[in-house]
Amino acid sequence: MTEPTPDLSAPAAGTDEPGHPTDLLDLTSEAFDFAREGDVERLTARLDAGVPLGVTNDRGDTLLMLAAYHGHASCVKALLTRGADPNQINERGQSPLAGAVFKSAQDVIDALLEGGADPAAGSPSAIDTAVMFGKTDLIKLFGAE
Template identity: 50%
Template sequence: MTGAALTPQQQEQVVALALDLARQGRTNELVEFLEHGLPVDVTDREGNTLLMLAAYHGRAATVAALLARGADADRRNGRDQSPVAGAIFKGEDDIVRALVAAGADLDAGTPTGRAAAVLFGREHLLGDAGQTGG
């Protein structure tokens, strides 16, 4: 963050607030944090990024804004879960498409995005990406 140095407690509060903004889809407010120096791939204690939380909670506009600012579409949390698998689990078609377009790997994480689609009967979310060679 720019400006006066924040104490560790203040930094933790800023990160917690930003993570809540991502969950809630409050994109404009979240972007202000990023414009003032908050790293786009900041994580909580469980390793969840802003993108992971926005994707899981169905916040398409927030996902798009984070991807446009360089968020890592494949960054997995501490449980090896990926944003695309979370979006597939929740049935978020637009978010899955945005993550795949940004390069999300459907074969990364536990479960993989591809496995999550099969497990939850959402293969349609894979589109052309769901086709496997062989």
């Protein structure tokens, strides 16, 4: 016997739209997933539904940190445009820019710098990370040669 297919056309319990949760915790959890996945449309929809820009997960990572670390420049730009803090560090002292440097995500690095990210923020900073991995082009970009 097969399981019936859920009817997503009807509002589910705890929702006011078909297939869309309204509980802020659910929305926030989804926002973190969408930042990791690079789904800018669904991420911004969760922000429009009330998820705060500065919300952090259990590791102190913001939506911006996750989008930056996973290399999603479109999400990074959308979050920065909405006012996300490009220098908010996580519980390990890392900044979104340092995460992007670690992952060699140049489009994310450019977006963060345009959005006001400080290469010296955090520990290790983006500068420290560039030095650690011998990324001389980034060291020069950060003016730390």
